[in-house]
Amino acid sequence: xxxxxxxxxxxxxxxxxxxxxxxxxxxxxxxxxxxxxxxxxxxxxxxxxxxxxxxxxxxxxxxxxxxxxxxxxxxxxxxxxxxxxxxxxxxxxxxxxxxxxxxxxxxxxxxxxxxxxxxxxxxxxxxxxxxxxxxxxxxxxxxxxxxxxxxxxxxxxxxxxxxxxxxxxxxxxxxxxxxxxxxxxxxxxxxxxxxxxxxxxxxxxxxxx
Amino acid sequence: xxxxxxxxxxxxxxxxxxxxxxxxxxxxxxxxxxxxxxxxxxxxxxxxxxxxxxxxxxxxxxxxxxxxxxxxxxxxxxxxxxxxxxxxxxxxxxxxxxxxxxxxxxxxxxxxxxxxxxxxxxxxxxxxxxxxxxxxxxxxxxxxxxxxxxxxxxxxxxxxxxxxxxxxxxxxxxxxxxxxxxxxxxxxxxxxxxxxxxxxxxxxxxxxxxxxxxxxxxxxxxxxxxxxxxxxxxxxxxxxxxxxxxxxxxxxxxxxxxxxxxx
Numbered sequence: 001x002x003x004x005x006x007x008x009x010x011x012x013x014x015x016x017x018x019x020x021x022x023x024x025x026x027x028x029x030x031x032x033x034x035x036x037x038x039x040x041x042x043x044x045x046x047x048x049x050x051x052x053x054x055x056x057x058x059x060x061x062x063x064x065x066x067x068x069x070x071x072x073x074x075x076x077x078x079x080x081x082x083x084x085x086x087x088x089x090x091x092x093x094x095x096x097x098x099x100x101x102x103x104x105x106x107x108x109x110x111x112x113x114x115x116x117x118x119x120x121x122x123x124x125x126x127x128x129x130x131x132x133x134x135x136x137x138x139x140x141x142x143x144x145x146x147x148x149x150x151x152x153x154x155x156x157x158x159x160x161x162x163x164x165x166x167x168x169x170x171x172x173x174x175x176x177x178x179x180x181x182x183x184x185x186x187x188x189x190x191x192x193x194x195x196x197x198x199x200x201x202x203x204x205x206x207x208x209x
Numbered sequence: 210x211x212x213x214x215x216x217x218x219x220x221x222x223x224x225x226x227x228x229x230x231x232x233x234x235x236x237x238x239x240x241x242x243x244x245x246x247x248x249x250x251x252x253x254x255x256x257x258x259x260x261x262x263x264x265x266x267x268x269x270x271x272x273x274x275x276x277x278x279x280x281x282x283x284x285x286x287x288x289x290x291x292x293x294x295x296x297x298x299x300x301x302x303x304x305x306x307x308x309x310x311x312x313x314x315x316x317x318x319x320x321x322x323x324x325x326x327x328x329x330x331x332x333x334x335x336x337x338x339x340x341x342x343x344x345x346x347x348x349x350x351x352x353x354x355x356x357x358x359x360x361x362x363x364x365x366x367x368x369x370x371x372x373x374x375x376x377x378x379x380x381x382x383x384x385x386x387x388x389x390x391x392x393x394x395x396x397x398x399x400x401x402x403x404x405x406x407x408x409x410x411x412x413x414x415x416x417x418x419x420x421x422x423x424x425x426x427x428x429x430x431x432x433x434x435x436x437x438x439x440x441x442x443x444x445x446x447x448x449x450x451x452x453x454x455x456x457x458x459x460x461x462x463x464x465x466x467x468x469x470x471x472x
Contacts, residue, residue: 004287006247006326013247028358040358041427042420044365049416051366052373053409059391059401068409090359090366097239098217098343100283100334104240105247163323164290165297183402191406192413203417 001069001154001177002095002110005103008161016157017108023116024089027082034080043083046074047090054091058184066180069114072122072146073189076139077196079205084119085111109157113150122146136190143189144181151177214374217279220271221342226448227269228340232349234449238456239337245460246329254467255325261459262332271339279335280328287327294320343367369419376415380408 008016031040050070057065075084089111095101102110125142133141155169196203221228227235246258266276300315337346347367351360384404391401424432 002286004327005243005330006323007287007290010244010247024356024359028356031358037433038421038424038428040362041365041424042417044362045369045416045420045423047362047366048369048373049412049419051370052377053412055374055377056405056409057391058405059398061398065391073413086359086362090363093363094343094367094370097236097334097346098338100279100331100338101286103330104243104334105330158290168297187402188406188409191403192410195407195410196414196417199414200417 001113001151002092002102003106003113003154003158005105007103007158007163008106008109010105012157012161013105013108015108016106016112020089020108020111020116023085027085027089030080030082031086035083039078039083043078043086044090047087050074050087051091051094054095058180058188060179060183066176066184068184068188069118069147069150070189071114071118072126072143072185073139073192075119075123076126076142076189076193077204081119081123084122085115088115088118113154113157117150117153118146121149136194139193140186140190144186147185148174148177148181151181214371217338218342218371220275220339223270225268225270225340227265227336229448230340230452231443231445231449232341232345233353234445234453235337235341236346236349236353238453239333241456241460242333243330245464246326246333249464249467250322251467252321252325254463255322255329257463258329258460259325259332261456262329262336266332266336266339269336269340271336276332276335276339279339280331283331283335284327288324291320291323291327294323343370365423369416369423372419373412373416376412380411384408 071084129138158164159166295312295316298316300313304312
C-alpha cells in the first residue's frame with residue numbers, strides 16, 4: 001500500500017502533505033498535553049518494533065503474502081488515534097527516506113492512508129463497536145476496517161492521480177486487501193491484543209479495557 | 210538478493226567525497242532531484258538525470274551491483290502498477306491480445322514514464338541512504354527545522370531499529386531450526402498463522418518492555434520529558450555548495466534544453 005514517488009502529481013501531493021501537517025500539529029499537541037513522559041520513549045521503541053513487524057511476511061491463502069500495518073492496534077493499545085498516527089508517521093518517514101519503500105513526495109499521502117485513516121478508523125471503530133459486539137470482536141473488526149478502508153482510499157487516490165482506473169483498482173486492491181485485512185491485520189491484531197491483555201494488562205490504556 | 214539493514218548501514222559509513230558531504234546538503238539534493246523527476250514528463254530528461262545520478266554513485270565508490278540490487282529489491286512495489294499501464298489506458302491500440310486485452314500506445318508511454326520516474330526516485334533514495342548513516346539523516350532533518358518532538362522520537366527509533374531486526378532474525382532462526390516454514394502445507398493454515406501471530410505479539414511485548422526499560426534508564430540520567438540533544442557541529446564547506454549548485458545548474462540546464470525542444 002506504499003504509494004511510490006511519481007505516481008501522484010505534485011500538486012496533489014501538496015494537498016496530502018498539508019492534511020498530514022495539520023493532523024501532525026494536533027498530534028504533537030496531544031502528545032505534549034496527554035502523554036506522560038514515559039510514553040515518549042515507548043512510542044519510539046514501538047515504532048522500531050512496528051518497523052520489524054512490517055518486514056514480516058504473513059501467509060495469505062493463494063500463495064502470496066502480506067504484512068501488517070499496525071496503526072489500529074497501536075491506537076487501541078495506547079488509547080488514542082494520535083498514537084497510531086505518530087508511530088506510523090515515524091515508520092513511514094524512515095521507510096521513505098532510507099529504504100525507498102514508499103516515497104518522499106508521496107510521504108504525505110502514505111502517512112494520510114496508513115497513519116491518519118488507519119489510526120482513526122482503528123481507534124474510533126474499536127470505541128464504537130465495543131459496546132455492541134464486546135471487546136475482542138471489536139478489535140478484530142476495527143483492525144480489519146482500518147486496513148481495508150486505507151486500501152480503498154489508496155485506490156481512489158491513484159484514480160484521482162490518473163494512475164490507475166477505479167474499477168480495476170477496486171477489484172484487485174480491494175480483493176487482496178480484504179484478505180490481508182482479515183488475516184494480516186484483523187486476526188493478528190486480535191492475537192496481539194488477547195496476549196497482551198493476558199500477560200501485561202497494565203500496558204493497555206485504560207480506555208481500551 | 211537479500212540486503213540486510215546492517216549491510217546498508219555499513220555501506221553508508223565508508224569514505225568518499227560524496228560520503229563526506231554534509232547530511233543537510235544530501236537531504237536537500239535528494240528532495241530537489243525527486244521533485245524534479247516527479248514534475249517532468251519527458252523520458253529523455255529522466256535518462257539524463259539517471260546518468261548524473263550514476264556519475265554520483267561512481268564518485269561515491271559504491272559498487273554498481275550493490276546499487277542496482279537495492280533498486281531491484283524495492284522496484285516490484287511500484288513497478289507492478291507501471292507494467293500494467295499498457296493494458297489499462299485507453300488510446301490508440303497497438304496490439305490486441307486474447308481475452309479482450311489490448312496494448313495501447315498511450316499506455317505504453319505512460320507506463321514507461323512511471324517506471325523511469327520510479328527508477329530515478331529509487332536511485333536517489335538508495336544513493337542517499339548508501340552514503341549517509343541513518344543517524345546523520347535524522348540529525349540533518351532536525352537541523353533543517355523538523356519539529357523537535359518528532360525528531361527526538363525519530364532518532365530514538367533508528368537506534369532501536371537494528372535491535373529489533375536482530376530480534377526478528379533471532380526469532381526466525383529459532384523457528385527455522387525447528388523446521389517451521391510459513392509456506393509448509395503439511396501443517397494447518399490456521400496453526401501457521403497463529404505462530405506468526407505469536408511472533409508479532411512477542412515483538413510487540415518486547416518493544417513495550419524495551420520502551421519502559423529505556424524510559425527508566427533515561428530517568429536515571431535525569432530525563433524530564435524535555436529532550437536536549439547534542440550534535441556534532443558540522444560546517445557546510447565549499448564542496449557542499451559546489452555539489453548543490455552543480456545539481457541545480459544541471460537541472461535548470463536540462464529543463465531549458467527540454468523547453469527549447471533541443472531534447
